[in-house]
Amino acid sequence: MARSSSPPPSARPVGSATRGTTNPNRLRRMDRWIAATHGPQLRRTADPVAVDLGYGAAPWTAVELLDRLRTAHGDTQVVGVEIDPERVAAAKPYERDGLTFLHGGFEVPLPGAPGRSPALIRAANVLRQYDEAEVVAVWARLCARLAPGGLLVEGTCDEIGRRHVWVALGPEGPRTVTFAARLxxxxxxxxxxxxxxxxxxxxxxxxxxxxxxxxxxxxxxxxxxxxxxxxxxxxxxxxxxxxxxxxxxxxxxxxxxxxxxxxxxxxxxxxxxxxx
Known part of the structure; x- marks a missing residue:
């Protein structure tokens, strides 16, 4: 899959808003799996930036992702990306060292130098509202934004994170499917x-x-x-x-x-x- 550079800040975000449903600890199973399996690659990455794409009406999942990934790499940065500008404004007070919130969509904007690429994109409960026929194109677009060795994790969970299934993809496309549950x-x-x-x-x-x-x-x-x-x-x-x-x-x-x-x-x- 060909890589693409970051769009200019004025570009219109690609995608549509989700319902925004979120809860603290909802994505803990996915986060822990990412930290365990992708942690070694993060530690080898010069720019360990991760994106929480479509974090929803509250910023809890982005805050938690930063804390969990920093157990793998202490310099990890997390960028929460939301297509709804009101959600971005509501999240801004939660910004701190290593945590930023930006307005955007599937083009995955990042702060800093043009062309900067994320080591990780997590998109949880984002594609559920799309048609199945649209998924491959969205995957390709997101994978094209990844840095070399980067990972896209896309999946769905219930409201409190007891049942979760996700696909892990690299720049070349889908690799694995993980089933996770509170047994x-x-x-x-x-x-x-x-x-x-x-x-x-x-x-x-x-x-x-x-x-x-x-x-x-x-x-x-x-x-x-x-x-x-x-x-x-x-x-x-x-x-x-x-x-x-x-x-x-x-x-x-x-x-x-x-x-x-x-x-x-x-x-x-x-x-x-x-x-x-």
Missing amino acids: AALSTPSDLAERLPKALIHRNVPGEPVHAFLRDFDRAWAAAAPYGALSARQRWIRSARTLHAAGWPLTDGPHRWRQGEVTIRWDALAPGGTGA
């Missing part, structure tokens, strides 16, 4: 289907890889029921082991599974693919 509140893994990103949520039908994956995840979860006597975490880990043994290309292991996560290669779930 004590999870009945079956397929409960996460309602939080699939826009690129996948309409593909949870027979014949599509994501449907087959969630079906197999539910079967593995049912077979692992005896492990629930130990804990929901042990049941989840056993289920992930079963999925891996069945040929689903999971990219993580027990350390992340213990966090209530499972990450799988994008190409195994991509629409129209064949799955495991």
